[in-house]
Amino acid sequence: MELIKKYPKLFQWLFLLIVFFALCFAIDVPETYKFIRGQAEFVKDPNQSSYIFLGKEVRYYAFDVFWRLPPLLGWLPIWINDSLFFLMNEWMPMEFWNEDTQEFKTRPLLLQISRNLTSFMTFLIELIREILLGGLETIVAFTSWDWIDKNPWAELPGLPWTIVAAGAAILSYKLSGKGLALFAGLTMIYISIFGQWKPSMQTLSFILVAAPLSFIFGLGLGIAAFKSKRVEKALYPILLVMQTMPQYAVLVPALVLFGVGDHAAVIITMVVAVPPMILLTILGLRAIPPEVIEAGRMSGCNNWQLMLKVLIPTARRDILIGVNQVIMVCFSMAVISAFIGAKGLGFNLLLALNQLNIGLALEAGLCISLIAILLDKMSLAWANKQTDYFGNLTFLQRNKNILFFASTVVIGIILAYVGTFLFKDTFNYLFEVPHNKGLSTADFWNKGVDWIFDTFFVYIKAFNTWLIQDVLQPMRALYLRMPAIATLVLVVGSGYLIGGIRSAIVVCALTLFIALSPWWDRALVTAYMATFGVVISCIIGFTVGTLCFQNKHSTSFMLGVCDIFQTFPSFVYLIPVMMLFGITDTSVLIAVIVYATIPATRYTIEGLRSVPTGLHDAATMSGVNKFQRLTKIEFPLAFPHMMLGLNQTIVFALFMVIIGAFIGTEDLGQYILKALSDKNGAGIGLTLGICVAFIGLIFDNLIRTWVGQRKKHLGID
């Protein structure tokens, strides 16, 4: 009894675990239960039960409700689908004037809006793309094909790659200095001579359209949320779900609404990129000292002046960090959007992976990574750049960068012109190196991969077999062995013990949604893969982070490494693992581990670093040794922040597991991938995405609640 009084929480947790295991053992696996291989749910089988709701028939294998809940939400995807179809094709038909046929045409409103939006986006993308690469679509948009036929000169020529490279270098110089300028120049030259110019510029043009639009919408909504509590309350749940929703899953509804291609991808990219911008705008505006706002008011600002001249400039840095986020999200979406037909590097990567041409994939992946780092560094440099006074400079000094760029434009054009004589019979390499006509190291890499396979095949295979047979499969079986009721009790119980009744209700609702969807088994598989990844990632990240923290140089080095790795779109991580482990669960899990170790390491270091120096000194003066300081002072204080790292690790792991479907897994991600190629897939894709987001949100809720309490308890921030 003494013990119970002393550690009440501990015994509550023990009790919860006992109930959980008791339920697990008390409820037997039904004899008819079998983990169903992919898509078998859609096969009609006389053993299935069925029910009809809202006119939709849902078929499922019925079990004891304690074992598996019936998919009472099974109608939802079908219903979403039908609703979308109705909205797009039947709702509110109206007369619209058609330019091409010169007559009125009846079309549903939403379809018309979607078509208008689509053609607008297409125009924007083509415009930027043709400025970079040349073409005539933009001119056609203003005139007609006939006109172009008569005036063959009227074609945007495109910029020679030398000019774009120089432009990137000059901009980097202005933002940050020589180092970044050099990196920008080298990156661009690399892209060009390795023949990745065209796809790279396609991707870039995609970002140049998506990022500014996302920025404008994000800033606008962020300001609206800052000004009105009601708007913020309405936006909050959407922001929350979007943060944990795999980017992949939103592609599916985009297909239905906007079709296939860059334009659909741009629109859907905005959906993903706007939330972080909103969050950072709100954050930045909130962080403004109230006295600055009062000073603005007392200066006699009206609301507009206050916003434009006081609030936004003062929150400049946070807003620009938002721009950095927007750019990075846009970039990673630009890669993933290859699945719905966006052109560019992602498309080439996907193609190469599909053909198992690892060499080509590596080259594309390297380009993607380089551009990602460049964009990240440039936008961060912009955010951190402080305004300088330039009133006392001469015209030449003030505009030297612009003048310099102008002169490189002239030189670039001259070079391109000279190139027409130099390379008479082949391509004009001084203008643009055509795709796959540059240098290529693909063969080298492919040979390397072959060599690795020939040399280490036995070991890799042995490791693979061991991992799958002795670790992964038993673990998966354990997860599937959990009766639904036991899982529910465990999750809701944890919610109650951590955050009280409120948390319990939230967590219960999220879990029930997944349990009542037709994909509980898949969700368990997703959870098992994510758990495996998270556990290993945390162990690695924690150890590496702690070790690196012992030395100042290794700390900053490791944070730099994390920074760089974090900028890579998740898709890129699949290349090296496929190279080594082929198409297996092992590949996916290793990609998950690599990807999810980044936040685990980063947050460990950041947490340890946030321990105040005063405490260090106090501890040292109390005569602790290094190890005691670590265990008695640093870990307890850093732990809440490290738990936030765990939260990020879970989100990262989930994202990667879902993308891993591309390699072939049997979890929710696989179904999302299938939904992409299904014309009735929108509802399924969306529901699946929400399921994944909810898995993330369950942990997010528990961890954040716990961290909040812990920080309050310790009196941190």
Place this chain on the structure above:
Amino acid sequence: MSEPVIKCESVYKIFGENAQKMLDESNGIVDAKTFQENGCIVGVNNASFEVSKGEMLVVMGLSGSGKSTLLRCISRLTDATGGKIFIEGQDLLQLNNKELIDLRRNKMGMVFQSFALLPHKTVVENIAFPLQIKGIKTEDSISKAMDMVKLVGLDGRENYFPRELSGGQQQRVGIARSLAVEPDIWFLDEPFSALDPLIRKEMQDEFLRLQEKLQKTIMFITHDFDEALKLADRIAIMKDGIIEQLDTPANIVLNPATEYVRKFTEEVPREKVLLIEDVMDTSTKDNLGDLKVLKDEIIENVAEKILTQEKSVTVVDSNNKVVGSINPTKIINTVFGGRKNNN
């Protein structure tokens, strides 16, 4: 006397959702405790006072006493829950948004504790900011701002950014900015509290010099009693939202109205605060010594002279007219006496 520049009549500021309703039901008698039980926090409780033209009212109180809240009610950065506030006879709470902005653009200036400079503007741009907001052309506003830069002694640093200045320099910018529109009413919210003691003293002297020249109507907030004594024409001492005492520095030191005020006055070196006129005897004008002292001399400056006399000393005003007398015992009593009562 002409109309007061600032006039407050039973101003209340109560935070909380039901503040308005609870205040209406309370008939003007607000008890902080009952309000707190109902989720309301009383910021300002029944504040009534006037500030006349060219006068400096210092509101003194510890943190949480409601002094800043009172100032924000009068500048209408926050709306008072109850009561009336008149600025030059205009009912402040009845102004619409446009009129309020006009009032701020032309009549009011405010200085903040944390300086509240715009980080993206240079010194001169910060000072020109209220002028530009008003719609004055850039060139004119900059040249006007340059005058202000000279006034506060920042010449040569006009193109610096706030981040490149020390605290004292930043507050000079804040002061210059608040004066740029040549306001009649000047609000200062603990302007020197964030500064080091030496710089603070320097800034106080500088501030007195400025006020000598400009003669603004001032509400000055501080938590430093010495600062209040040094600067004020009159002091209002606040506690828990209530003005405990509002009087001249001398009267507060000599006759503290409440126990709370007395605590502040205990440690005050009276000889540095009080004038001869505050302690002189106005009834006895005969049989005086030859020494004459001016009535608005600080005691400290003349104490030595007076104490060496045996007879009472004649007190005269600036026209050399006899207005009263003072004897050495009175000086000794003032400086050393009276405090025994508190022990």
